[in-house]
Amino acid sequence: MRKNWSTRFFKSPHVATYELDEDSIFVSGLPFWQEQLFYTRGRGEMPWHTDPARACQRMAKQWKNIAQELDASFKLRETPDMAIIRDGIGIYLSMLFWSNRRPVQLDNLEEHMKTLEVIPMNLEERLMFVMGRPDGYPAFKQLNELVKEQRKLVLKTTYLKEGSLPTIM
Template sequence: MAKFQYVKELQHDAFQPPDVNVNEFDPEAIFISGCPFWQETLFYSKKEGIRPWEKDPDKACRKLAKQMTAILGTMEARLRMRQKPESYLVRDALGIFLSVLFWSNQKPVSLINLKDSLAQLDIKPLNIEERLFYCLEKGNTFSGFRQLNELLLEQRKLIAKKGV
C-alpha cells in the first residue's frame, strides 16, 4: 500500500494526509472524498493528471459545485443538530472551494504562501484572504460553515460573470 503524502505545494495544517491507498484512485477523478487536490498531487509529483484547470475549468468547477452542495447539506444537518461535522467533510469542503477558486483562475491549487497565491488570482471574492483563513481555522463551526458557503456562492457568481 502506497501511503498518501501531500507534495510540498499542497501542505497546509488544515489538510492532513489521509490514511488511504493511492493506488486505488482513478487518475482521472477530479474529486476524491477525503483526499482533496488529487489532480494537483498528480501534477506536482509526476507531471501527470488531467489538469482540469487548463482543459475545461468551467465544466470541472460545475462538477465540484455539485459535490460541494451534497457536502454542505450534510455539514448543515450536523450543525443544526448541534454536532460538529466530521473532519473529512470539512476538509473536503475546504478542498473543493480552493479547487474551484484556483481552477476558475486556470491555475492548480498551491498552498505554499497561500496569501501570495491568493493575491495572484484575478477572479476571487472580496476579502478572500481573511475570510478563507477564518474558514481554514473554524471550518467545523456554524459561522465557518456559513462563511465557506458564502465564499463558494460568490465565486460561482464571479465565474458566471467572467464567463470562465
C-alpha cells in the same frame, strides 16, 4: 492569515494513485489529488487547464453534498466531522485556483491568493474567518457563500470571455 495553516490543515496523503479514477473530479478525503498527480508524475486530468468552468461546476455539485452533510450536523447540534470540513474547504480552494486556470498551491497560499484575479471580495479575511474555527456554523455559512460567489464569478468570466454560458449548468 496564520502562517502555514494550509499545509498543517491539509496533510499530504500517501495514496496509491494508480487506484484513483482519473476521470473523477472529487475524491472524499483526498483534496487536491489532481495536483498531486500533476506535481509528482506530470500527468493527470489537470482540470484547471482543460476546462476550468466545467471543473468548477462539477466541484460546486460536490459542495452541495458536503453542505447538506454539514447542515445536518449543525441542525442536530453536533460538531461536524473534520474530514468533511476539510473536503469542503478543499473543494472551495480547488474552485478558487482552477477558475484562475492554476493548480492549487498550498505552500505560501496567502501569497499565491494575492496573484489570483477571479476572487470574491475580501477573500483573505473571509477565508481566515473560516479557518479560525472551521467546525463552527458561522464558518460553514461563510464557506457556503464563498463557494456560491466563486461559482458566479466563474460564470461571469466564462460569459465575458466566450460570449456564452457553459453548456452544462
